[in-house]
Amino acid sequence: MTSDPRLARxxxxxxxxxxxxxxxxxxxxxxTPLLADADAFAATVSGLAESARAAGGVDLxxxxxxxxxxxxxxxxxxxxxxxLPVRKAGKLPPPVKSVRYDLEYGSAExxxxxxxxxxxRVLLVDDVLATGGTLRAAAQLLTEIxxxxxxxxxxxxxxxxxxxxxxxxxxxxxxxxSV
Ligand code: AMP
Numbered sequence: 117m118t119s120d121p122r123l124a125r126x127x128x129x130x131x132x133x134x135x136x137x138x139x140x141x142x143x144x145x146x147x148t149p150l151l152a153d154a155d156a157f158a159a160t161v162s163g164l165a166e167s168a169r170a171a172g173g174v175d176l177x178x179x180x181x182x183x184x185x186x187x188x189x190x191x192x193x194x195x196x197x198x199x200l201p202v203r204k205a206g207k208l209p210p211p212v213k214s215v216r217y218d219l220e221y222g223s224a225e226x227x228x229x230x231x232x233x234x235x236x237r238v239l240l241v242d243d244v245l246a247t248g249g250t251l252r253a254a255a256q257l258l259t260e261i262x263x264x265x266x267x268x269x270x271x272x273x274x275x276x277x278x279x280x281x282x283x284x285x286x287x288x289x290x291x292x293x294s295v
Contacts, residue, residue, distance in 0.1 A: 119292075120163060120292070123159055123160070123163050123292055124292060124293040124294075126156055126159065127150060127156065127160060127271060127272070127292055127293045128293055128295070130147075130149045130150040130153055130156055131145050131146065131147060131149070131150060131272065131293075132145075132146040132148070132149055133145065133146075134146050139222075145243075145244050145272055145274075147183060147186075147243050147244075147271060147272075150271070151186060157190075160187070160271060160292060161187065161190045161191055161194055162194065163292045164187055164191055164241060164269045164271070164290070164292065165191055165194045165195055166290070167239060167267040167268070167269035167288075167290040168191070168195050168197075168239040168266075168267055168269075169195075170267070170288075170290075171237070171239065171266040171267040171287075171288065172237075172266070173195075173237065174195065174197055174237045174238060174239045174266060174267070175197055175198065175233070175236040175237045175238070176192075176197055176198045176199065176200045176232065176236050176237070176238045176239070176263070177191045177192045177195065177197060177198075177199050177200070177238070177239045177240075177241060178199075178200040178201075178202050178228070178238050178239070178240045178241065178254065178258060178263075178265075179191075179199065179200075179201060179202065179241050179242070180202045180226070180240075180241070180242040180250055180251070180254055181201065181202060181203045181204050181207070181226070182204075183242070183243040183244075184202065184241050184242040184243060185201060186243070187241050187242075187243065187271070188201075188241055191239070191241060195239075200228060200229065200232060200238065200258075200263075201228075201229070202226050202227075202228050202240075202254045202257070202258075203226065203227050203228070204224065204225065204226060204227070205225035205226065205227055206227075207227070208227050208228075208229055210230075211229075211230035211231065212227040212228060212229060212230055213227065213228055213230055213257050213260050213261055214226065214227040214257070215253045215256060215257055216253075217249045217250065217252070217253035218247070218249050219246075219247070219249055219250065224250070226250070226253060226254060226257065227257070228254070228257045228258060228261060229261075230261055232261055232262065232263055233262075234262040235262065235263075235264060236262070236263045236264065237263075237264050237266045238258055238263045238264065238265050238266065239266065239267045239268075239269060240254055240255055240258065240265050240267070240268050240269075240287070241268075241269045241270070242254075242270050243270065243271050243272065244270060244271065244272045244273075244274065245270040245272070245273045245274065245277075245279040245280070245283075245289070245291060246274050246277050246279055247277050247278075247279050247282065248277075248278070248279030248280065248281070248282030248283050249279075249282070251268055251270075251279070251283055251286070251289075252282050252283060252286060255268070255283075255286045255287065265286060265287045266287055267287050267288055267289075267290070268283060268286060268287050268288065268289040268290070269289070269290045269291075269292075270289070270290075270291050270292070271291070271292050271293065272291065272292070272293050272294075272295065273289075273291035273293070273294040273295070274295065275294045275295065
């Protein structure tokens with residue numbers, strides 16, 4: 117994907133840094149001002165959709181709970197494809213696949229529905245890439261249920277945490293903004 121410096125600047129201006137949330141020492145990147153700006157949100161969704169187009173198209177967009185859902189719904193509509201929720205443990209009815217993994221702050225368990233068409237091509241999307249553990253775990257689950265993860269896309273990459281390196285063998289990763 118060709119990076120768009122204008123879009124990156126626009127996104128940067130609409131993110132809010134919240135120090136010491138949800139734990140001391142974490143600077144939380146709040147995307148709610150970006151979501152509330154109609155033009156910027158539409159441009160963000162279009163930018164993320166480019167990742168799927170560059171990969172040759174997808175059957176499904178998988179969004180990671182909870183903020184990934186906000187992009188995934190809009191993206192699925194823009195791309196004319198379906199949506200697969202990657203949910204926190206205990207939210208989806210069976211059958212599901214689950215995995216526990218480490219976060220920048222704490223640990224988490226995620227699940228995906230088990231019953232997708234084998235070989236489905238998937239764009240996996242989230243708001244922020246930090247250590248890469250979440251997207252790696254989600255991609256692992258998607259592969260286990262027979263999907264092919266063909267692209268990864270995030271609004272924001274926290275480059276110092278090197279999440280990109282953790283995902284190097286998963287699929288091409290696009291970040292609309294890297295800080
Ligand atoms: P990681 O697995 O470390 O890449 O963390 C990514 C997940 O945690 C994403 O679902 C993000 O929404 C969330 N996250 C991690 N760090 C931050 C941060 N500094 N600001 C906002 N969200 C974050």
